[in-house]
Amino acid sequence: MAAFQDAQGALAEAGVGLVALSTDGREAAQGLVDELGLGFPVGHSLPLEATAEALGAFHEPRRGILHAAALLYDPDGRVLLSVYSSGAVGRLRPDELLGLVRFWDRDRPAS
Secondary structure, three states: OHHHHHOHHHHHHOOOOOOEEOOOOHHHHHHHHHHHOOOOOEEOOOOHHHHHHHHOOOEEOOOOEEOOEEEEEOOOOOEEEEEEOOOOOOOOOHHHHHHHHHHHHHHOOOO
């Protein structure tokens, strides 16, 4: 999330807003917001099983964790991109997201 915080300005210029969701409780989520200086909304206390099912994300009930999932929505709420991790690697990076959004913008027909 720190990398997305660092890229927040460039992402905003590309028309990308950020929201993070967490199954952590309020205090733990707020601690992460404070530690990383996050300037975008971070939801907290989401139910693990229901959130994993709704997102199609990997989770570990034994450890009580939801693995990283990144989704990019268009203004109409359609999912344009989804990236799921089942471990410590395989996460979407802000530079990859920016490159993809810029590519799509170049490819979009002029209106």
